[in-house]
Amino acid sequence: DTAVSQTPKYLVTQMGNDKSIKCEQNLGHDTMYWYKQDSKKFLKIMFSYNNKELIINETVPNRFSPKSPDKAHLNLHINSLELGDSAVYFCASSPLSGSGWFFGPGTRLTVL
Amino acid sequence: GQQLNQSPQSMFIQEGEDVSMNCTSSSIFNTWLWYKQEPGEGPVLLIALYKAGELTSNGRLTAQFGITRKDSFLNISASIPSDVGIYFCAGRPYSGAGSYQLTFGKGTKLSVIP
Numbered sequence: 001d002t003a004v005s006q007t008p009k010y011l012v013t014q015m016g017n018d019k020s021i022k023c024e025q026n027l028g029h030d031t032m033y034w035y036k037q038d039s040k041k042f043l044k045i046m047f048s049y050n051n052k053e054l055i056i057n058e059t060v061p062n063r064f065s066p067k068s069p070d071k072a073h074l075n076l077h078i079n080s081l082e083l084g085d086s087a088v089y090f091c092a093s094s095p096l097s098g099s100g101w102f103f104g105p106g107t108r109l110t111v112l
Numbered sequence: 113g114q115q116l117n118q119s120p121q122s123m124f125i126q127e128g129e130d131v132s133m134n135c136t137s138s139s140i141f142n143t144w145l146w147y148k149q150e151p152g153e154g155p156v157l158l159i160a161l162y163k164a165g166e167l168t169s170n171g172r173l174t175a176q177f178g179i180t181r182k183d184s185f186l187n188i189s190a191s192i193p194s195d196v197g198i199y200f201c202a203g204r205p206y207s208g209a210g211s212y213q214l215t216f217g218k219g220t221k222l223s224v225i226p
Contacts, residue, residue: 042218045213045214090155099162101145
């Protein structure tokens with residue numbers, strides 16, 4: 001069973017479109033995250049949710065909006081996509097104790 | 113925000129050699145994690161460290177949590193071709209809202225020559 005899953009794996013879209021990425025974890029963790037990995041492989045946190053509440057919102061454009069319908073899901077919606085949004089987006093989860101963050105397989109977003 | 117300095121940035125080694133990489137931080141962390149990322153995949157947790165001075169092994173991998181809480185190293189012994197990938201250190205701040213945040217180093221890209 002996949003611990004942290006994301007869909008889709010690849011997303012190619014035109015500039016200006018709106019798209020969503022879905023994430024689900026079956027580990028029973030309390031906290032979920034979205035990370036962005038740029039072309040230089042640097043991983044930067046975007047959002048952190050604890051029990052459906054936003055904990056961390058780094059300096060991310062408000063075109064990015066996370067939504068957590070329940071503890072096991074954290075989706076990322078992106079409005080008015082721009083070329084600079086092209087990256088790999090990773091969902092992750094961790095228990096409240098912080099004893100290990102577990103990552104999904106990533107979604108490679110390409111904006112044309 | 114907090115930054116982690118990870119070195120070296122890349123390594124080319126012969127199969128069978130030992131590898132060492134490290135991370136340093138300007139602030140205290142209460143958790144250090146080491147990840148490996150292969151092409152097209154997400155980072156996979158290798159070793160987690162929770163106490164200053166802790167030394168933990170996972171097969172041929174050994175990692176230590178520095179006594180100052182500001183550094184950690186990862187050693188790989190007798191490298192094999194499947195060790196190829198990017199290794200990331202990551203640290204969790206000591207307390208507060210930031211304790212939900214995991215800060216990553218910039219990675220060490222490991223290449224193993226058979």
